[in-house]
Amino acid sequence: MLMAGNWKMHKLASEARGLASNLRRALADIDRPVEVLLCPPFTALADVAAALADSPIQLGAQNLHWEEKGAFTGEVSGQMLKDIGCDYVIIGHSERRHIFGETDESVGKKIRAALSARLKAIVCVGETERQRDENETEAVVQRQVREGLAGLSAPEMASVAIAYEPVWAIGTGKNATPEQAQEVHALIRNLISESFGEAAASSLPILYGGSVKPDNAGELMSQPDINGALVGGASLDADSFETIVRAGVAAAGAIDK
Ligand code: PEP
Numbered sequence: 001m002l003m004a005g006n007w008k009m010h011k012l013a014s015e016a017r018g019l020a021s022n023l024r025r026a027l028a029d030i031d032r033p034v035e036v037l038l039c040p041p042f043t044a045l046a047d048v049a050a051a052l053a054d055s056p057i058q059l060g061a062q063n064l065h066w067e068e069k070g071a072f073t074g075e076v077s078g079q080m081l082k083d084i085g086c087d088y089v090i091i092g093h094s095e096r097r098h099i100f101g102e103t104d105e106s107v108g109k110k111i112r113a114a115l116s117a118r119l120k121a122i123v124c125v126g127e128t129e130r131q132r133d134e135n136e137t138e139a140v141v142q143r144q145v146r147e148g149l150a151g152l153s154a155p156e157m158a159s160v161a162i163a164y165e166p167v168w169a170i171g172t173g174k175n176a177t178p179e180q181a182q183e184v185h186a187l188i189r190n191l192i193s194e195s196f197g198e199a200a201a202s203s204l205p206i207l208y209g210g211s212v213k214p215d216n217a218g219e220l221m222s223q224p225d226i227n228g229a230l231v232g233g234a235s236l237d238a239d240s241f242e243t244i245v246r247a248g249v250a251a252a253g254a255i256d257k
Contacts, residue, residue, distance in 0.1 A: 001221070001252040002161060002205045002228035003245045004037040004122065005235025006062060006090060007044075016044035020051035022238040027245060031056060034249045035228075037088055038235075042076055049085035060088030060122070063096060066109035068117075078117025088120045090230070092148060094167045097124075104147035111148060111160070120159045122207065122230065123148050125188070129168035137166075141184055145191050154196040161205040162188055163230040169210025171232060178219045178226075181208045185225035214243035221251035 011019065020038055027036055039060040040048045049059050065075035081089055091114060092107035107123065114121040125144040127137040145162065152160070164184050169175050176184075185206045193201035208220050209230030220226055228248060235241045 001034045001248045002037060002207060003034060003248045004060065004088075004090075004163075004207065004228065004230045005039060005241050006093070006209075006230055006232050007038070007040045007236060008062070008095070008232060009041055010236055011040060011044055013044045013047040016040045017047040017051045019236070019238055020048040020057075023241060024052060024055050024057055026238055026242045027057065028055075030245065030249060034245070034252050036245055039088070039090055045081070045084045045086065058087040059085050060090060061086050062090045062093065064089050064091070064110055064114060064117075064119075066106070066113040068113070078113045078119050082117045082119055086119060088122055089114050090122045090124065090163075092144070093124045094126055094165055094170055098167070104144055107144075107148045108150055111152070115152075115156055115159050118159075120161065122161045122163050124163045124165050124209070124230070126165040126167050126170075126210070132166065132168065137184065138187060141187060142191060145188055146195070149192075149195065152196075154200045157192065157196050157200040157204060161207060161228075162192075163207040163209045164188060165209035165230060171211070173211050175211040175213070175216050175220070176208070178223050181220060182223040182225055185223065189225055212244060214240050214247070217244040217247035218250065221248050 037058045037060050039062050061081045064078050068077050091110045096102045111121045125141050127140040131140050166176050189201050192204050205227040207228040207230045208226050212229045212231045213234050
């Protein structure tokens with residue numbers, strides 16, 4: 001179970017440090033099998049790394065460039081993220097796909113760059129509202145998973161998590177029902193099984209994201225193929241993120257995942 005907070009473009013470095021310290025205190029009793037991950041903006045990574053030093057809470061970035069170094073003004077490499085203390089990086093978030101034009105091809109290159117920098121990748125997939133209305137959810141998710149992960153080996157899949165984030169549910173307050181989410185999570189697990197084998201599929205963390213809140217987290221996390229959450233808005237407040245993480249802990253305890 002992986003409970004991740006995506007802080008997007010929120011929090012000055014000092015605010016991020018304060019939130020990370022509060023969460024470290026609040027979640028001091030939480031240990032495996034539940035992993036907690038905080039993904040602040042680039043400018044706050046160093047402060048959050050310092051606030052989390054020697055704690056089990058992990059650090060992640062929200063994006064990276066696929067090259068190791070060079071003339072790429074404004075970009076940050078995987079090695080730079082690793083160097084500052086990141087364990088994870090989010091790749092292909094729908095805001096990056098829809099606002100900044102990322103494609104399945106660039107997502108694939110970023111995944112390979114993350115793995116070669118020894119970062120774990122959280123790969124985001126999900127359909128728009130129009131695609132769901134036109135019954136294209138399965139085709140869209142299948143294409144994003146297949147093209148994003150093309151060329152990876154089964155052992156490399158041990159460093160990958162997938163986040164199913166229906167675009168219509170992100171930041172809108174409309175979450176997928178637990179049944180809608182479970183259906184797509186099961187589809188993703190099948191796709192991974194076909195491409196990488198049963199062992200890679202059964203150990204793959206598949207997170208749900210899209211308006212996860214304290215009052216819906218428990219039901220979502222208790223679905224059999226939901227192995228955690230990628231939380232946006234509700235991760236910006238220590239109390240609400242703590243409640244969501246504890247919902248994950250309760251679900252993990254109840255169904256041993
Ligand atoms: C996200 O940023 O990945 C997300 C799911 O946002 P929210 O929880 O605010 O919908």
